[in-house]
Amino acid sequence: MTLRLRERYDFIVVGGGIGGLAAAVAAADAGMSTVVLEKTSTFGGVTAYSNGQLWVPMSHQETEAGIEDSAESGAGYLLRLGMGFARESHVRAYARNAHRVVKYFEDVIDVRLTMIHGLPDYYYPDFDDAKPEGRYLEVEPFFGADLGENRGLLRTSPHQAFRLTHEDMWSLGSGARSYSWDRTLPDERERQDALCMGTGLAAYFLRGAIDKKAQLAGDVTVTELVTDATGRVTGVRVAGVDGVIRADRGVLIATGGYDWDPAAMRAFEGVVDIASAAPPAVVGDHLRLAGHIGARITQTPKPVRLGYKMPGRTDEGHQMTGIFRFPSYPHAILVNREGRRFCDESFYASIGHALKVIDGRAQRFVNWPCWMIFDSQYREQYAIGSVTPTSPVPPEWDWTTAETLAELARKIGVDADGLQTQVDTFNSDAAEGRDTQFRRGERPWSRKSYGDPAAAGHPNLGTIIKPPFFAMRPDLVGTGIPTAGLDTDEVGRVLGGTGEPISGLYAAGNSSAVLETGAGYQSGVANTRSLTVAYTSVRDAAQADGAPGRCG
Numbered sequence: 001m002t003l004r005l006r007e008r009y010d011f012i013v014v015g016g017g018i019g020g021l022a023a024a025v026a027a028a029d030a031g032m033s034t035v036v037l038e039k040t041s042t043f044g045g046v047t048a049y050s051n052g053q054l055w056v057p058m059s060h061q062e063t064e065a066g067i068e069d070s071a072e073s074g075a076g077y078l079l080r081l082g083m084g085f086a087r088e089s090h091v092r093a094y095a096r097n098a099h100r101v102v103k104y105f106e107d108v109i110d111v112r113l114t115m116i117h118g119l120p121d122y123y124y125p126d127f128d129d130a131k132p133e134g135r136y137l138e139v140e141p142f143f144g145a146d147l148g149e150n151r152g153l154l155r156t157s158p159h160q161a162f163r164l165t166h167e168d169m170w171s172l173g174s175g176a177r178s179y180s181w182d183r184t185l186p187d188e189r190e191r192q193d194a195l196c197m198g199t200g201l202a203a204y205f206l207r208g209a210i211d212k213k214a215q216l217a218g219d220v221t222v223t224e225l226v227t228d229a230t231g232r233v234t235g236v237r238v239a240g241v242d243g244v245i246r247a248d249r250g251v252l253i254a255t256g257g258y259d260w261d262p263a264a265m266r267a268f269e270g271v272v273d274i275a276s277a278a279p280p281a282v283v284g285d286h287l288r289l290a291g292h293i294g295a296r297i298t299q300t301p302k303p304v305r306l307g308y309k310m311p312g313r314t315d316e317g318h319q320m321t322g323i324f325r326f327p328s329y330p331h332a333i334l335v336n337r338e339g340r341r342f343c344d345e346s347f348y349a350s351i352g353h354a355l356k357v358i359d360g361r362a363q364r365f366v367n368w369p370c371w372m373i374f375d376s377q378y379r380e381q382y383a384i385g386s387v388t389p390t391s392p393v394p395p396e397w398d399w400t401t402a403e404t405l406a407e408l409a410r411k412i413g414v415d416a417d418g419l420q421t422q423v424d425t426f427n428s429d430a431a432e433g434r435d436t437q438f439r440r441g442e443r444p445w446s447r448k449s450y451g452d453p454a455a456a457g458h459p460n461l462g463t464i465i466k467p468p469f470f471a472m473r474p475d476l477v478g479t480g481i482p483t484a485g486l487d488t489d490e491v492g493r494v495l496g497g498t499g500e501p502i503s504g505l506y507a508a509g510n511s512s513a514v515l516e517t518g519a520g521y522q523s524g525v526a527n528t529r530s531l532t533v534a535y536t537s538v539r540d541a542a543q544a545d546g547a548p549g550r551c552g
Contacts, residue, residue: 255285
């Protein structure tokens with residue numbers, strides 16, 4: 001391997017996702033010589049696979065729309081979300097800094113952001129500090145031609161309709177009916193190579209890092225962090241390169257989580273046999289690199305997600321796994337071995353925490369494995385991923401068909417009486433447009449993002465009465481947002497075993513523990529915290545005492 005790397009930089013970034021690219025922009029803008037070392041050939045990381053939302057209290061877009069907000073209110077929402085597991089210093093730093101940092105990137109690299117209209121704090125609108133609109137931002141379409149010869153460096157999403165904004169998608173209808181969308185706008189956007197959602201967000205920052213003259217080095221594996229006699233991180237070692245690459249001002253780790261390390265997933269996520277929707281390069285490099293020099297790891301509870309094998313799709317040679325959104329649509333439920341529902345199927349946090357419940361007497365998971373039970377009404381209307389109502393069922397799926405619910409239960413090993421009773425209860429509720437068991441479909445998020453606005457009656461509720469009946473067993477899947485990560489202070493400095501910062505070492509994005517949301521999750525926070533902590537880390541490195549060399 002021939003790499004054109006210098007022997008010395010002011011600032012080294014390990015990992016080329018949104019956190020790494022944002023840090024590179026900020027460092028280069030501060031006059032630091034900067035390099036991003038990315039182990040794959042493309043940049044964008046998990047963000048490029050995401051829906052690209054930003055959750056920003058007090059953004060100028062919110063202010064210009066006449067919506068009153070405050071750092072105190074934003075922090076109040078996150079602290080309530082965190083159930084005591086969020087760290088208040090991190091929450092308040094996020095709520096105080098996010099809008100300023102986002103505005104900084106808008107100004108210095110022309111990231112074009114717009115408020116997602118009509119989108120409330122729709123996970124938990126009942127919280128005292130929730131807002132009915134204003135905190136959610138997304139990028140305006142980015143056009144691939146603006147990357148020029150570097151277009152091939154951008155990772156693109158296999159999971160999102162990344163040619164469209166959120167409001168574009170909602171205007172077209174339910175995602176599960178995407179096979180019947182009017183193709184005029186999607187086709188035009190494809191001809192334009194328009195990039196939206198997480199792919200578009202990553203594209204803005206990739207272009208920004210290039211424009212700011214940060215060096216981008218792909219297909220580079222960092223093997224070791226190097227320290228001096230005082231324990232300060234002073235550089236890195238790279239596979240295929242002799243010697244140490246020095247970092248005068250600091251090293252920032254932004255390599256993501258550990259989704260593709262089965263041992264780490266068992267240890268930290270508390271589940272077994274789990275796949276991932278994240279890029280296969282997400283293998284816990286941050287734990288290996290920082291753990292070697294005594295970095296502390298901390299953990300918060302997080303829900304797991306359901307997934308499914310994407311037919312005929314691979315990612316870097318691995319089976320690609322998608323997010324299993326499908327039980328949220330009418331005419332479907334999730335059940336456990338007893339044939340009982342155990343969650344609000346339209347809200348994945350409800351699903352994900354329930355999947356981790358263990359029955360200590362039986363010494364087994366109460367709700368895993370589980371099955372999606374649905375009928376021919378569902379099959380005739382909705383796609384499951386790329387499989388439309390007229391498509392054959394892929395052989396990769398654990399899919400069962402029967403003319404009666406009793407026969408279906410027998411085939412999949414579920415209690416038949418329990419299943420019949422449960423379906424009867426659900427049907428009675430669905431016919432009245434309500435769910436007395438789990439209040440399914442009551443959240444704005446469920447109806448807007450995981451519902452079918454064209455459904456007769458309710459976007460998330462519909463009877464299961466028309467044979468044949470179907471069962472599909474999903475997989476467990478990680479999404480790149482982990483329960484555990486490097487412990488940091490609110491600036492982004494990695495902490496050692498005694499709780500003191502390790503000089504010269506920072507972490508951002510999913511490499512650092514998600515201490516802003518604790519036991520909860522809020523769409524848009526992961527991307528925003530990546531930007532915010534990347535920026536504050538660089539600012540600290542630029543001003544830190546005891547670092548050799550100087551910026552500029």
